[in-house]
Amino acid sequence: MKPTNPVFTGLATTVFETMSRMAIAADAINLGQGFPDVDGPEDVRRAAADALMAGPNQYPPMLGLPDLRRAVAEHEKRFYDLDIDWTSEVMVTSGATEALADTLMALLEPGDEVILIEPLYDCYLPLVKRAGGIPVRVRVTPPDWRLDIPVFRAAFTENTKAVLLNNPMNPAGKVFSDEELCEIAAMCREYDVFAICDEVYEHLLFDGRRHRPLMSYPGMRDRSVKIGSAGKTFSLTGWKVGYITASPKLLDPIAKAHQFVTFTTPPNLQKAVAYGLGKEDGYFTGLAAEMQDKRDRIVKGLKEIGFGVLPCEGTYFATCDITPLKLSGGDVEVCKRMVEEGGVAAVPVSAFYIADAPADFIRFCFCKRDEVIDAALERLSEWVGKTVV
Numbered sequence: 001m002k003p004t005n006p007v008f009t010g011l012a013t014t015v016f017e018t019m020s021r022m023a024i025a026a027d028a029i030n031l032g033q034g035f036p037d038v039d040g041p042e043d044v045r046r047a048a049a050d051a052l053m054a055g056p057n058q059y060p061p062m063l064g065l066p067d068l069r070r071a072v073a074e075h076e077k078r079f080y081d082l083d084i085d086w087t088s089e090v091m092v093t094s095g096a097t098e099a100l101a102d103t104l105m106a107l108l109e110p111g112d113e114v115i116l117i118e119p120l121y122d123c124y125l126p127l128v129k130r131a132g133g134i135p136v137r138v139r140v141t142p143p144d145w146r147l148d149i150p151v152f153r154a155a156f157t158e159n160t161k162a163v164l165l166n167n168p169m170n171p172a173g174k175v176f177s178d179e180e181l182c183e184i185a186a187m188c189r190e191y192d193v194f195a196i197c198d199e200v201y202e203h204l205l206f207d208g209r210r211h212r213p214l215m216s217y218p219g220m221r222d223r224s225v226k227i228g229s230a231g232k233t234f235s236l237t238g239w240k241v242g243y244i245t246a247s248p249k250l251l252d253p254i255a256k257a258h259q260f261v262t263f264t265t266p267p268n269l270q271k272a273v274a275y276g277l278g279k280e281d282g283y284f285t286g287l288a289a290e291m292q293d294k295r296d297r298i299v300k301g302l303k304e305i306g307f308g309v310l311p312c313e314g315t316y317f318a319t320c321d322i323t324p325l326k327l328s329g330g331d332v333e334v335c336k337r338m339v340e341e342g343g344v345a346a347v348p349v350s351a352f353y354i355a356d357a358p359a360d361f362i363r364f365c366f367c368k369r370d371e372v373i374d375a376a377l378e379r380l381s382e383w384v385g386k387t388v389v
Helices: 015-025 042-054 066-080 096-107 124-130 149-154 178-191 248-259 267-277 281-305 331-342 370-387
Strands: 090-093 113-118 134-141 160-166 194-198 224-229 242-246 317-321 361-365
Touching: 015 331, 042 267, 066 090, 066 224, 066 242, 066 267, 090 096, 090 248, 096 124, 096 160, 096 194, 096 224, 096 242, 096 248, 113 124, 124 134, 134 149, 149 178, 160 178, 178 194, 242 248, 281 317, 281 370, 331 361, 331 370
Parallel strands: 113 134, 113 160, 160 194, 194 224
Antiparallel strands: 090 242, 224 242, 317 361
């Protein structure tokens, strides 16, 4: 039999799915996969239900319903002072992952180099490779996750086509500084490359930080693709509604890829997300404040147990150094033992690297009910107390 595509053949099941299956089998508390354990705002869900019953439930326009595309453009103006033409610069996708796939397929040609910043979300590598791109790794290193500017500059060549930037960054919980973003923008301009910006956590920044899209930096308006996610903004990850903002020159080929991937996204969900993006500022600030409280709750407990907790400036995730606990084995082994023996699932951070990964860090997801976080901390404290000699 002829071989199948090597990018996906034999590709391991994602670590999120693996740990979730182990959590189910062990009746463990799942702080591994990044999804809230309660649904988002009732009024947004009600808008989806009402739209479903009112119809129509047939194919909406390929680029997305006008209501949602307008709402995305208004959102970009409201929060970032970006002037976006909703008719030619906004497209709705079935989640941010589809948006990434569409963008990479549309902008890359075989042999193009794409700079990826590790640790990285696990879909980036196979999507880049399947589009024919050549991944070029640059790392941000714990504990401060600072971008090494000279190393970043050295990654650019005449073959560089794009930089894929996740800001705020999963799994590191890092928010790129203005200095770092200025440097990224400068290198994109110097080498005339695209910036593919995964900004799904744009409303989940802590301690007074404000998100600034790379698109808003000088010279980046027409070379940036900004990707957002209703799943993260409204705690409705199962809806899989994403959106792309880009100049017409970039959005046109991306839309051509989209039409042959999913073509469209459920119309009732689009209507509900349009409604949600129009909610008052208090919703968005309240979301960040609520998640910051959860971060503080889990960080305090993890530190008391003995984990070395790294800074978390945004997202759903707290990364911990397991070295202080003096547990045997690396992050993968520790996570497996933790779920089987301690009844709590986390994710080994080594899964977010292409190769040569550090093995001393694990990631906890804290977008859970307070009682779930407390129960997990109680189990972890008991397990560590029995395990550490």
